[in-house]
Amino acid sequence: MGECGTLVTESGVVYMLMGEYRHNMDTKGRLIVPSKLRDSLGDSFVVTRGLDGCLFVYPMYEWEKLEKKLQSLPLTKKDARAFTRFFLSGAMESGLDGQGRLHLAPPLRSHASLEKSCVIVGVSTRVEIWAEEKWENYMEDSRQELESITENLLDLDL
Template sequence: MGEYHHTIDPKGRLIIPAKLRTGLGDRFVATKGMDNCLFLYPMNEWQVLEQKLKALPFTRADARAFVRFFFSGATECEVDKQGRILLPANLREYAKLDKDVVFLGVSSRVEIWSKELWEKYSQEAEASYSEIAEKIVDLDLGI
């Protein structure tokens, strides 16, 4: 849980906030997420997700496209002694990570956003927060 602001160095190294590192562990998977952010999954969560994606019907073009997108961008990350990871250039480019980044703890995953994209997304989502909440309540999630 939570929101944390950090910077990425010119070599693409990024310090993982200590509170999020506890849940992620020393090794985890980073991949392209939705809305031009990155998703980080602890290894056990990644394995669960991998099994669900394997169950998608490979005969459907949209399922194949999603699985390709998701897995082709995936990379295993290992935290160094300073609490940093090295994000590959393709992931940094996808998420438009340049200097200022925002970490979000989102249930079973962590998201990494460029600060600029997060602020824009957050402002737009805030404007429709009540409408989104109504739709979620309609799903009978008990919220």
Template sequence: MFLGEYRHAIDPKGRLIIPARFREGLGERFVLTKGLDGCLFAYPPQEWAALEEKMRSLPLTRSDARAFVRFFFSGACECEFDRQGRILIPANLREYAGITRDVVVIGVSSRVEIWAAERWEEYSSRAAAQLDEIAEKIVELELGI
């Protein structure tokens, strides 16, 4: 399980240090892709395989399902760590996520999210302001929060 929030900076070559706790959970090789809300998602192999299986079950006859699958898979790449625990984030993914320098790496249960620091601050401020409303909506999911 991935938990916590860490702040780092990306170097001029597009390399980012991933926290040691997250490196252990992601494994030697993992999948990095475009995420929702303007961030990047990183999945360990077993989580990616489970997600891929779910995506395969989506009906090809629905244009929204096709669009989502294209979005998710076209931005995906396999990553591995260098000796210093860094990954190289491809230019297209850095551009998508608006990553230029300061980065926030967060654990979200089964995945790691990588955010441009400014986007994370904006997103978390909006979410915090709506937390009560969001909590009321997810009560319907019977999560027992």
């Protein structure tokens, strides 16, 4: 991670995944990835079950960092095993087709309740894919709690 939350790849290219985009998934589970996010994701990336009912999409260089952190979790801790199992069992390496679409496997679509209307969100080191209705509900709940969230984060010197 470079200054101001930017990502620096091994090749020295600087990216930050950000923005909110809306696209429809087709009946075959293909979803257009916005062009502004494609370069940051690269030719190959990992899609997995995310938290809060969405999918997480990691550029390969970020996935490798995360994988090392997961490997360092203690095998003797039940929570560590459960989290690693949840996160890795749903992971799949993927790429984009010639039209900039990502194919989402049925188990991933099911986890995030993806049917048609999707929201693709850049969140610094990853992309999140949400069902539009879930995203709207999440944002509404977050708006209501924003003051306390902000107070908690200010304690972290942000």
